[in-house]
Amino acid sequence: xxxxxxxxxxxxxxxxxxxxxxxALKLLERTDVPLAITVIEQRADLGRGVAYxxxxxxxxxxxxxxxxxxxxxxxxxLSRWLVDNGAGNGWVPPVDVGxxxxxxxxxxxxxxxxxxxxxxxxxxxxxxxxxxxxxSALISTPHRIxxxxxxxxxxEADEAVLALGVFQPRLSEAEVALAxxxxxxxxxxxxxxxxxxxxxxxxxxxxSSLSMVDAVASMEARGNRGRYRVISRRGQFVxxxxxxxxxxxxxxxxxxxxxxxxxxxxxxxxxxAILAAGTDWQGLPLAIRPHILSLWQGASDRERLRFIRHxxxxxxxxxxxxxxxxxxxxxxVISEGRLAHRRARVLGFALEGxxxxxxxxxxxxxxxxxxxxxxxxxxxxxxxxxxIADPFVKSLLASGEVRxxxxxxxxxxxxEGDLINEEGRVHRNLSAIxxxxxxxxxxxxxxxxxxxxxxxxxxxxxxxxxxxRVA
Numbered sequence: 001x002x003x004x005x006x007x008x009x010x011x012x013x014x015x016x017x018x019x020x021x022x023x024a025l026k027l028l029e030r031t032d033v034p035l036a037i038t039v040i041e042q043r044a045d046l047g048r049g050v051a052y053x054x055x056x057x058x059x060x061x062x063x064x065x066x067x068x069x070x071x072x073x074x075x076x077x078l079s080r081w082l083v084d085n086g087a088g089n090g091w092v093p094p095v096d097v098g099x100x101x102x103x104x105x106x107x108x109x110x111x112x113x114x115x116x117x118x119x120x121x122x123x124x125x126x127x128x129x130x131x132x133x134x135x136s137a138l139i140s141t142p143h144r145i146x147x148x149x150x151x152x153x154x155x156e157a158d159e160a161v162l163a164l165g166v167f168q169p170r171l172s173e174a175e176v177a178l179a180x181x182x183x184x185x186x187x188x189x190x191x192x193x194x195x196x197x198x199x200x201x202x203x204x205x206x207x208s209s210l211s212m213v214d215a216v217a218s219m220e221a222r223g224n225r226g227r228y229r230v231i232s233r234r235g236q237f238v239x240x241x242x243x244x245x246x247x248x249x250x251x252x253x254x255x256x257x258x259x260x261x262x263x264x265x266x267x268x269x270x271x272x273a274i275l276a277a278g279t280d281w282q283g284l285p286l287a288i289r290p291h292i293l294s295l296w297q298g299a300s301d302r303e304r305l306r307f308i309r310h311x312x313x314x315x316x317x318x319x320x321x322x323x324x325x326x327x328x329x330x331x332x333v334i335s336e337g338r339l340a341h342r343r344a345r346v347l348g349f350a351l352e353g354x355x356x357x358x359x360x361x362x363x364x365x366x367x368x369x370x371x372x373x374x375x376x377x378x379x380x381x382x383x384x385x386x387x388i389a390d391p392f393v394k395s396l397l398a399s400g401e402v403r404x405x406x407x408x409x410x411x412x413x414x415x416e417g418d419l420i421n422e423e424g425r426v427h428r429n430l431s432a433i434x435x436x437x438x439x440x441x442x443x444x445x446x447x448x449x450x451x452x453x454x455x456x457x458x459x460x461x462x463x464x465x466x467x468x469r470v471a
Contacts (some may be wrong), residue, residue, distance in 0.1 A: 007035050012147055012157035014135045014392070018111060019434035019450045020163030022316050026458035027113045028122045032466050035126040039430025040135050040147065045112050047277040049165050054140050056216040057090065059104045060323040061447075062210060062241065066098035070114055072455075073389050081110055099243055101323035117248045129326035131155065137390045138401055140430050142273055150391075152383065159461050162419070162432040166380035166445075167388045174346045175352050175376060178356065183373035188215040193375075194222065200372035204321020204358055207377035208232035208341055213322045214341065215375045217329050228339040229369070231360065235343030236317040239282075240327025246469075247274060249324025256291060258298055260306040285319040289443070296442040297415055303440075308407065319443075347372075348434075383409045383438050401430070401442060405411060405439025413440045429464075433457055 007438065011027060013020045016039045024046070040045055043053065046456050050463060069077040069304050078099045086093040087108055094100050117123040119128045132147040138160070141147075144163045145160035166264065171179060171186060180186035185193035188211045193427065197203060197219065205212050216228055229239070234331050250270045255264040267288070307315075322330070333339040347366065355370045383392055385404050396402045400422035402411045410432075412420040417437055419427045435446045444450065 002170045004080075010036040010038070010157040011159045011161065012040065012145060013161045014040050014147065015049075015163035015165055016043065016046040016130065017163065017165045018052065018108075018447065019049075019165065019454065020049060020161070020196040021047035021111050022454040023113050023161055023433055023450060023457055024068065024406050025118050025127055025162060027456045027461065028118045028126055028128065030458050031124065031462055032453075033462070034124040035465075037126070037128045037133055038150060038157065039128065039454070040131045040133060040155065042132060042133070042134050043106065046110030046130060047115055048105075048108035051112065051153075052104045054433045055190065056189070056214075056218055056221070057103045057105070057106050058221045058326070058329075058387075060326050061104055061107050062321065062323050062326075063101065063447070064099045064243070065102055067464050070111065070451065072451065076377050079109060081114075082106070085109070085113075088453055096131060096140075101325060122295065137392070137395045138430075139205075140397070140427060141198060142428055145429055151157065158465065159429045159431070161457065161461075162430070162436055164432075164436055166388075166435050167390060167393075168380045169382040169383045169385070170379055170389065171376075172346065175374075177349045177351070178374060181351070181356065181374075183354075183356065185373070186244060187216075188212070188377050188379070191218075194218050195307055197373040197375070198222045198224050199226070202226065202371045203228050203373045203375060204356070204369070205230045205375050206373040207375070208237045209316065209379065210238060210320060210322055211379035212377040213238055213326050213330060217326055220333065222330055226372070227339065228333065229371070230341040231344040231346070232341070233343070233345050233374070234313045236313050237339075237341050238317060238327075238330075239321045240324055240330070241321040242280060242282050242393040243325070244280045244283045244286070247283035249277070249287055249290075250293075251288065251291045256295055256298055258300075259303050260311055261445055262300075263295065263307075264311060282321070285315075289319065292443045293441055297440075304407050305441075308409075342426075359399045383435070385411055385436075396430050401427075407430070407439040409439035409442075410436045410444075411439070413437060415440065415454065416460060431457055468471060 013023055022038055024039055027035060027037060034063060065082060069075050071077050082093045082097050082102055089106050091103055091106050092411045133151050136150050137149050145157050147155045147279055182196050203226060205228055206216055209357050212230055257266060279359055287342040344360040344362045347361050350357040356374055358369050358371060360367045382388055402419050403411045403422040413432055414426055417431045434444050434450050
């Protein structure tokens with residue numbers, strides 16, 4: 001076994017997707033002391049993760065470029081980078097690049113290249129090392145973190161950050177019967193699986209949110225001209241994003257609501273006011289979003305769970321909308337009579353020759369339908385760490401270094417992101433960012449939230465590593 005010791009002022013980040021890469025970037029950008037940063041990530045590129053690894057040019061960032069700069073103090077940074085680098089990476093920027101939605105692979109390139117630039121210009125002899133492996137175990141002490149990787153290397157550091165990203169749900173009980181079927185795509189971003197579906201006349205898509213939009217866009221780009229049948233449990237359907245200004249800050253009219261019922265009442269009242277004024281309802285989630293963290297952390301677990309049970313699906317479809325170009329594809333397919341959506345759930349599958357027979361539970365009973373292919377579009381939405389099969393996640397829970405959040409979403413932490421072990425002790429040197437903090441902060445998945453978390457986390461870590469100056 002090789003033990004790899006790192007000098008003082010060291011930080012190890014487990015996970016090199018967007019959240020992990022931006023944390024490393026902000027640490028290097030803001031440090032006043034020499035830092036030795038190690039990022040443990042299997043992928044060759046840092047900054048891509050699941051979201052930005054897709055090479056498909058029709059998979060777009062679901063927001064305008066002008067809000068996704070890595071530097072909030074310089075909102076035009078990404079737009080300028082796209083003008084300078086878009087064409088060289090296979091994408092021609094439009095005239096109004098700030099309002100455009102670039103391909104996700106290109107955004108991943110932006111994050112990767114910016115991190116490389118910051119590393120190359122790092123001050124105080126600071127360094128970044130990329131360990132291409134996965135973590136398998138973690139042991140914490142009050143002053144050091146010891147992480148073992150899958151190849152039996154050991155990395156020690158003063159501070160560690162879990163930036164583990166998202167995990168895909170296991171196949172449903174019904175889908176297990178299709179696991180090896182050539183025309184079942186368990187992952188809507190699996191190019192080989194989608195290639196095998198090209199030419200299918202009837203395709204069932206399970207899930208109706210952004211992953212479904214990606215799947216349809218990919219199939220259409222492949223020349224598929226069949227029909228798509230989209231089902232979802234609640235009957236929600238993703239909306240396209242329009243360019244609108246935020247609605248008035250109606251939640252600042254008084255104390256923030258602390259119950260799901262009160263929040264819903266105030267949102268519905270504002271929605272009626274927007275309708276009466278003839279303005280666009282899409283400004284409403286923009287007005288709510290700045291308050292999400294305070295709303296979530298000000299609510300009891302009982303109210304958080306009520307929100308998850310009754311309102312989460314409505315919030316998701318309202319707040320997380322598809323890029324205009326992507327939604328145009330959906331609208332075109334609908335106008336051609338090739339896409340229909342309904343409320344239903346899969347009860348089971350059977351195979352008859354080359355066809356897949358689905359038993360669907362609907363609002364009116366049980367129906368049977370035949371399909372040439374099936375795509376699971378539920379996305380990477382497994383938030384309950386107790387159900388995640390990843391060996392490192394299982395090890396963290398089994399060792400008691402972390403504990404599940406009481407809502408069942410992610411793991412427990414302080415409001416700032418310092419992790420809490422199974423005995424209730426707050427770690428002094430082990431933090432998390434992004435998806436593991438869903439139970440703590442709820443909206444921890446988007447670029448803007450993770451960017452804000454990365455800046456705050458970098459400042460907290462550096463405050464511990466930087467000597468106090470005496471006047």
